[in-house]
Amino acid sequence: MTAVTAGTAETTGAPGVSDAAVAAEQAAYEAVFDAAVAADERIEPRDWMPEAYRASLVRQIAQHAHSEIIGMQPEANWITRAPSLRRKAILMAKVQDEAGHGLYLYSAAETLGTSRDELLDKLHSGRQKYSSIFNYPTLTWADVGAIGWLVDGAAITNQVPLCRCSYGPYARAMVRVCKEESFHQRQGYEALLALSRGTEAQHAMAQDAVDRWWWPSLMMFGPPDDESTHTAQAMAWKIKRHSNDELRQRFVDIAVPQAEALGLTLPDPDLRWNEERGHYDFGAIDWAEFWDVLKGNGPCNEERLSRRRQAHEDGAWVREAAAAHAEKHRVDKHHAEQHQHTGKHGEAQA
Amino acid sequence: MSTTPVTSGAAVITGAALALGDDALVLSHRLGEWAGSAPVLEEEVALANIALDLLGQARILLSLVGDEDELAYLREERSFRNAQLVEQPNGDFAHTIARQLYFSTYQRLLYGQLASGDGPFAGLAAKAVKEVAYHQDHAEHWALRLGDGTDESHRRMQRACDALWRYTGELFQPVEGVDVDHAAMESAWLASVTDVLGRATLTVPEGPRTGAWAAGAGRQGLHTEPFGRMIAEMQHLHRSHPGATW
Numbered sequence: 001m002t003a004v005t006a007g008t009a010e011t012t013g014a015p016g017v018s019d020a021a022v023a024a025e026q027a028a029y030e031a032v033f034d035a036a037v038a039a040d041e042r043i044e045p046r047d048w049m050p051e052a053y054r055a056s057l058v059r060q061i062a063q064h065a066h067s068e069i070i071g072m073q074p075e076a077n078w079i080t081r082a083p084s085l086r087r088k089a090i091l092m093a094k095v096q097d098e099a100g101h102g103l104y105l106y107s108a109a110e111t112l113g114t115s116r117d118e119l120l121d122k123l124h125s126g127r128q129k130y131s132s133i134f135n136y137p138t139l140t141w142a143d144v145g146a147i148g149w150l151v152d153g154a155a156i157t158n159q160v161p162l163c164r165c166s167y168g169p170y171a172r173a174m175v176r177v178c179k180e181e182s183f184h185q186r187q188g189y190e191a192l193l194a195l196s197r198g199t200e201a202q203h204a205m206a207q208d209a210v211d212r213w214w215w216p217s218l219m220m221f222g223p224p225d226d227e228s229t230h231t232a233q234a235m236a237w238k239i240k241r242h243s244n245d246e247l248r249q250r251f252v253d254i255a256v257p258q259a260e261a262l263g264l265t266l267p268d269p270d271l272r273w274n275e276e277r278g279h280y281d282f283g284a285i286d287w288a289e290f291w292d293v294l295k296g297n298g299p300c301n302e303e304r305l306s307r308r309r310q311a312h313e314d315g316a317w318v319r320e321a322a323a324a325h326a327e328k329h330r331v332d333k334h335h336a337e338q339h340q341h342t343g344k345h346g347e348a349q350a
Numbered sequence: 351m352s353t354t355p356v357t358s359g360a361a362v363i364t365g366a367a368l369a370l371g372d373d374a375l376v377l378s379h380r381l382g383e384w385a386g387s388a389p390v391l392e393e394e395v396a397l398a399n400i401a402l403d404l405l406g407q408a409r410i411l412l413s414l415v416g417d418e419d420e421l422a423y424l425r426e427e428r429s430f431r432n433a434q435l436v437e438q439p440n441g442d443f444a445h446t447i448a449r450q451l452y453f454s455t456y457q458r459l460l461y462g463q464l465a466s467g468d469g470p471f472a473g474l475a476a477k478a479v480k481e482v483a484y485h486q487d488h489a490e491h492w493a494l495r496l497g498d499g500t501d502e503s504h505r506r507m508q509r510a511c512d513a514l515w516r517y518t519g520e521l522f523q524p525v526e527g528v529d530v531d532h533a534a535m536e537s538a539w540l541a542s543v544t545d546v547l548g549r550a551t552l553t554v555p556e557g558p559r560t561g562a563w564a565a566g567a568g569r570q571g572l573h574t575e576p577f578g579r580m581i582a583e584m585q586h587l588h589r590s591h592p593g594a595t596w
Contacts, residue, residue, distance in 0.1 A: 069391065069394075072385060072386045072394070073386045076385035076386040079382045079383075079385055080379065080382060080383055080583050080584060081583060081584065081586060081587045082587075083423075083587045083588045083591070083594075083596040084419050084423075084588070084596040085375075085405065085408070085409050085412075085418050085419060085422055086409075086596075087596050088382070088405065089402060089405050089406070089409070092382055092385070092398055092401055092402055092405065093398075093402060095385050095386070095398065096385075096394070096395055096398035096399065096402070099391055099394035099395045099398065100395055102391055102394075103391055103392070103395070106391070116391075141587055141596075191596075194595065194596055195596075198594055198595060198596075199591060199593075199594050201591060201594075202591065202594055307386065307387070310387075311386065311387040311388065311389070314387070314389065314442070314443075315388065315389025315390060315443070316389075317500065317502050317503055317506070318389035318390065318443045318496070318503070319389060319390055320499070320500050320502075320503070321495050321496050321499025321500050321502070321503030322390075322495045322499065324499045324500045324503075325494065325495040325496075325498055325499045326495075328498065
């Protein structure tokens with residue numbers, strides 16, 4: 001989208017411009033925006049966009065970024081205990097990727113005029129959320145595999161359509177994120193397969209992990225369509241391309257045959273193929289648990305957030321030092337340049 | 351598993367590979383402990399990157415002389431040959447950076463020398479020296495920021511440099527099979543570290559560069575107390591399932 005760029009404040013605020021003229025101008029901008037969205041064009045940072053669109057994107061991108069950095073915790077919990085050096089390398093690389101995803105996403109939010117610091121403050125003070133899935137604990141090594149297979153699998157199902165999101169920087173960040181996530185999912189599946197085909201104890205560990213992660217993974221798609229507050233508008237803006245229930249069904253349809261290949265069962269007695277629908281039917285999700293965890297009563301809500309706050313507080317002196325050093329360096333450089341201008345090269349700092 | 355031909359100097363090579371490999375393995379583990387707790391998101395990425403490089407080096411070195419997992423997970427504390435410096439707990443970010451500065455400066459010199467020779471580690475060293483150059487650059491930049499940052503960061507960085515100083519002498523004790531000029535390396539190391547600390551407005555520590563144990567204690571399998579707890583955590587799961595594959 002290129003027709004209308006930002007910078008309207010000066011013109012709309014200029015004296016002598018009537019209210020009617022301002023309204024007409026606003027309507028013209030909206031029409032261009034709507035037409036761009038309808039034509040599947042990308043909205044770019046300098047384009048005019050409705051404030052509600054901007055706010056909705058910031059909310060979604062921030063929640064996604066926060067989920068990446070909080071999501072490092074349950075997996076980092078096993079880095080120091082990974083049972084082979086190969087698994088350790090894979091897990092470290094995965095947790096590193098999540099930090100990288102956090103960086104891209106906070107940068108995408110910055111293109112909308114919201115700084116990383118501002119968003120981190122909102123995370124730390126509980127004013128912005130992260131995915132509730134990370135409020136469940138990783139109790140055994142198999143949980144690392146189950147997270148890769150199910151949680152990353154659900155995330156990919158959610159995120160692949162975001163590569164076509166109407167907002168350019170978010171869509172482009174998601175292309176890269178999705179490539180890495182699909183590697184994560186494969187490694188999770190492969191780790192579970194090794195456990196499932198391993199000793200009796202390893203198989204039991206894998207089954208237990210899948211039993212605990214299956215339902216929370218289904219909840220990752222968010223509340224049912226008729227209870228989702230953001231879906232309709234987000235779909236109209238082409239931020240979101242499919243409803244929560246559609247994506248959840250897509251995930252179940254993919255996961256069931258994978259579970260069979262793994263030699264593991266899914267903890268849902270109602271799970272069966274429905275010939276008529278061409279989809280798997282599945283049992284009722286415990287939405288009371290979902291809302292309860294979302295409200296802060298999950299097994300790890302307190303722990304995840306306090307660990308994040310602690311890391312941020314412990315790091316404050318480091319960030320201050322970096323800022324102070326950069327400032328000194330900037331001043332030195334400035335002085336050196338001034339000396340050069342006045343012909344006193346020799347006095348410039350060593 | 352190794353397919354390297356066993357030479358008459360096999361025991362010598364084993365000892366050398368374990369010394370270098372254990373250094374990398376143990377420091378990688380310590381850096382991995384930072385995951386999720388780094389002071390800024392960019393450092394989550396950087397510390398993990400360094401940890402992964404070191405783990406890669408460790409896997410190559412250990413695989414030269416045995417099964418990497420048997421060596422990492424089934425040896426007792428007294429059989430590890432890493433220098434005591436790398437097993438020191440992370441402490442605050444300044445301690446981690448001081449440890450990185452001391453170690454990466456040493457490792458860069460070491461791999462530089464090994465890469466230019468024709469010994470069993472030349473191939474690994476040629477590749478690793480590029481990684482380690484980045485590690486040293488990272489440590490040096492942070493040493494400058496922390497040393498010449500705020501009063502608090504200066505104080506913390508000085509304390510960290512002082513505390514870890516006594517573990518640096520061990521790095522230059524000759525290791526049989528590591529065919530480098532240790533004395534030349536030590537003077538180059540001192541010159542480099544002195545230069546960085548000076549530019550960081552820090553004082554070069556004055557204390558002795560060896561601890562209460564005889565110099566080279568880690569290389570002989572004598573470690574500090576935190577190391578036992580570190581490998582207990584590292585080895586627990588693997589040891590709980592004897593014979594399992596992962």
